[in-house]
Structures are given as structure tokens and as C-alpha cells.
Amino acid sequence: MLINCAAYQGGKKLADVEVPRIGEYIGRPDTFIWVAMRDVEPHEMTELQRQFGLHELAVEDALRGHQRPKIEEYGEVVFTVIHLIDFHGQELAVGEAAIFVGHNFVLSVRTRSRQNFGGVRERCEREPIHLKQGPGFVFYALLDSVVDHYFPVLEALENELDAIEDAMFAKESPRRNIERLYALKRKIAVLKHAVAPMMEAVGKLHGGRVPKVCANMQDYFRDVYDHLIRVNATVDSIRDTIVTAIQVNLAMVTIEETDVSKRLAAWAGIFAVATAFAGIWGMNFEVMPELKWEWGYPAALGAIALTCGLLYWRFKKAGWL
Numbered sequence: 001m002l003i004n005c006a007a008y009q010g011g012k013k014l015a016d017v018e019v020p021r022i023g024e025y026i027g028r029p030d031t032f033i034w035v036a037m038r039d040v041e042p043h044e045m046t047e048l049q050r051q052f053g054l055h056e057l058a059v060e061d062a063l064r065g066h067q068r069p070k071i072e073e074y075g076e077v078v079f080t081v082i083h084l085i086d087f088h089g090q091e092l093a094v095g096e097a098a099i100f101v102g103h104n105f106v107l108s109v110r111t112r113s114r115q116n117f118g119g120v121r122e123r124c125e126r127e128p129i130h131l132k133q134g135p136g137f138v139f140y141a142l143l144d145s146v147v148d149h150y151f152p153v154l155e156a157l158e159n160e161l162d163a164i165e166d167a168m169f170a171k172e173s174p175r176r177n178i179e180r181l182y183a184l185k186r187k188i189a190v191l192k193h194a195v196a197p198m199m200e201a202v203g204k205l206h207g208g209r210v211p212k213v214c215a216n217m218q219d220y221f222r223d224v225y226d227h228l229i230r231v232n233a234t235v236d237s238i239r240d241t242i243v244t245a246i247q248v249n250l251a252m253v254t255i256e257e258t259d260v261s262k263r264l265a266a267w268a269g270i271f272a273v274a275t276a277f278a279g280i281w282g283m284n285f286e287v288m289p290e291l292k293w294e295w296g297y298p299a300a301l302g303a304i305a306l307t308c309g310l311l312y313w314r315f316k317k318a319g320w321l
Contacts, residue, residue, distance in 0.1 A: 002044070003036040004121065011128035019044075022051045026104050032135050033105045036117055040109050052105050055079070062098035065111045069194060071201035077102045078139070078211045080201070082146050083194035084113040085153050092153070092190045099142055101213050106138045120145045136217040140224065143202065147227045153191065154234055160184055161238060165245060174253045178246060185242050192235050199228040266315040270308050277304045 007014040007025040017025055017033065026033050035048065042063060049059050055074035061067050067081040077100060084095035095113020099106070108117060120141045124130070130137045164180050205214045205221035214221060277300065315321045 001038050001040065003038055003116070004118075005033065005035045006121075007031060007033050008131060011130075011132035013125060019047055019051065022105075026051070030134075031104065032138075034121070034135075034138055035105070035107045036121070037107070037109045038116075039111055045109075048107060052100065052102060052107060053077075054100055054107075058098075058100065062100075062109050065096050067096065067098075069198040069201060071204060073211055076212060078213055080139075080143070082143065082198055084110065084115045084146060085150060085191060085194055086114055087153065087156065092187050094190060094194070097142070097146060099139065101135050101139045101211075103135065103213055106135045106142075108142060115146075115149065117142060117145065133216055134213075136213050136215070137220070139214065140217050140220040143221075143224050144227075147198075147224055147231070150191065150195065150231050151227075154231060154238075157184065157187055157191070157238060158234075161241060161245070168245065168249055168252065174249055174256075177249050181242055181246050181249070185239065188235055188239050188242065192232075192239070195228055195232045195235060199225065199232055202228060262319075263321060266311075266321050269315070270311045273307050273311060274304050277307070 002019065005017050005019060005022070007017050007028075009028065009031040014025065014031070019035070022033050022035075025031055037044065037048075040048075040063070045059055045063055048054065049056070054077065058072070058074055058077070058079040061079070061081065069083055070081050072079045080097075080099040080101070082097050082099070084097055086093045086095065093113070095115065096111050097113070097115075097117075098109040098111075100108075110116070120138075124138055124141050160180075161184060164177060164184065167180075168174075168177050202221060202225045204210065206218040206225065207222075210218060210221075312321065
């Protein structure tokens with residue numbers, strides 16, 4: 001589905017353009033076409049392929065989707081796939097943006113995502129000095145927008161980890177905490193799979209040999225690369241913290257089980273002493289002097305109570321009760 005198609009010249013918008021009329025503008029000097037599509041149909045992509053001379057393999061990747069983040073060159077055209085990360089309820093939803101960049105056009109195709117690049121277009125149109133750089137600046141602005149959107153997602157995941165850690169020390173269900181940690185680990189893996197390959201790809205857009213369309217924007221692409229490094233480092237830190245939290249949670253379970261065993265052992269020791277006394281005085285011997293003693297019964301109960309009390313105090317002092 002076509003979202004927007006416009007022609008720009010000298011950093012300013014010339015006009016909105018219908019796809020069949022792209023050829024009327026694309027050959028003009030200092031002019032480029034910026035097309036935005038969403039959930040594109042094969043026949044729409046075929047028309048754009050004809051207008052811009054796109055490579056069939058890149059077109060196939062854009063239509064098929066489910067691609068690994070990457071940047072490839074087909075002649076003078078740069079083809080990029082980048083993952084769009086959004087929250088869908090409590091889970092992360094992964095969409096894709098396929099971006100084609102040539103010396104006189106930019107084509108973005110979004111699939112399976114509610115993100116839009118309307119704000120990017122508005123930003124570029126507010127900065128005509130930068131927009132004069134042509135498709136290279138638009139390409140940077142699109143990448144920058146997607147990467148910047150990773151930061152709120154990352155912050156939400158960090159907050160979720162903090163909440164789980166608080167629950168761990170609040171004596172909540174260890175099983176529930178471990179389930180939440182593993183669910184968070186899956187989300188972090190989704191973000192890692194989006195960031196790590198893209199960081200490697202964007203590294204090719206600055207320093208050394210870079211695609212011609214990106215040559216004048218190397219400093220800007222280096223800024224995107226720096227943002228990706230920050231996101232990747234934070235993702236690795238959260239992942240390490242999750243592993244540590246799982247280990248701490250399991251250790252707390254073991255400690256709790258040990259405390260329960262100590263309590264059971266202490267009470268078992270106390271009742272064992274009482275049972276021993278009762279067993280001795282319960283033997284059926286005829287010659288037991290204390291059987292005829294008037295205070296024998298109270299004294300026996302007192303001895304049992306005193307001994308059990310001493311044992312209770314000792315276990316309490318040792319932290320077993």
C-alpha cells in the first residue's frame with residue numbers, strides 16, 4: 001500500500017507524485033523521489049522495480065520478509081533490511097523495513113509493524129539544508145529513527161528486570177520469578193538479533209570504502225553506529241544480569257530449603273527428647289522407685305518441659321528456629 005510519494009529538489013519538496021509519473025521527475029537535476037510503502041503487494045513492487053531499476057534479488061527479499069538485518073549493494077543501489085521492534089501487549093513484535101537507496105530515489109517498505117516514518121519525513125522537510133544532501137540524508141534519518149526507537153524498548157526491559165529483582169527479595173514465588181526471568185531473556189534475545197547484525201552492517205557506511213550515496217554522510221552514519229553500540233552494550237549487560245539473577249534466585253531457593261530442614265530437625269530433636277523421657281517412664285518394670293512417689297508425675301512432666309525448653313532456647317539462639 002502506498003503511503004507517500006514525493007519529489008524533492010534542492011532540499012525542498014516539489015510535489016506529491018503518483019507512481020506512474022515518477023519517471024517525469026526522477027531524471028531532473030538535483031532531484032530525487034522519496035516513496036514510502038507498507039505491506040506492499042507484488043504488483044506494486046513490480047511497478048517500483050521498473051521505475052527505479054531495482055535488482056530482483058533485493059525485491060524478492062523485500063516481498064518475502066523475515067530477513068536478517070543487513071546492508072547490501074547492487075550496483076549503485078544500497079539495499080537495507082532493519083528490524084522494527086514494538087511492544088504488543090507484554091511481548092515484543094518484530095517488523096521489518098526494507099530500504100532501497102539510489103542516487104536519485106529512496107524507497108522504504110514496511111511490513112508487520114505499526115511504526116511509521118511520517119515523523120522522519122517531517123523532520124527532513126524541516127531541515128532543507130540537510131535534505132539538499134539528497135537520498136543519503138534521508139537514508140540516515142530513516143536508520144536513526146529506527147535505532148532511536150530501540151531505546152524506549154530497552155528502558156522498558158530494564159524496568160521489567162528491576163521489578164523482577166525487587167520481587168526476588170520480597171519473598172515472592174521463586175518459580176514465578178524464574179519464569180519471568182526466562183520470558184525477559186527471550187525478549188532480550190529478540191532485541192539482540194535486531195541490533196548485533198545491524199551494528200556490523202552500519203559499520204560499513206563510514207570509514208574506508210563506503211557506498212557512493214553515503215559518502216557525504218559518513219559522520220552521521222557513525223553517530224547511528226555509536227547508538228547501536230550503546231544499545232548492544234546495554235543488551236549484553238541486561239543479559240548477564242538475568243543470568244546472575246537466575247543463579248541468585250536458585251541459591252535463595254536452596255537457602256530457604258536449608259532453613260526449612262533446620263527447623264524440622266530442631267523440632268524433631270525437641271520431640272525426640274520428650275519421647276525418650278516418656279519411653280523410659282513408660283516401661284513396665286515393677287521396681288521403679290519413682291512410681292510410688294507422690295510428686296513423681298509432676299516432676300517427670302517438669303523434667304520433660306525443662307529439657308525441651310532448654311533445647312528450644314539453644315536452637316533459637318543458633319538460628320534454627
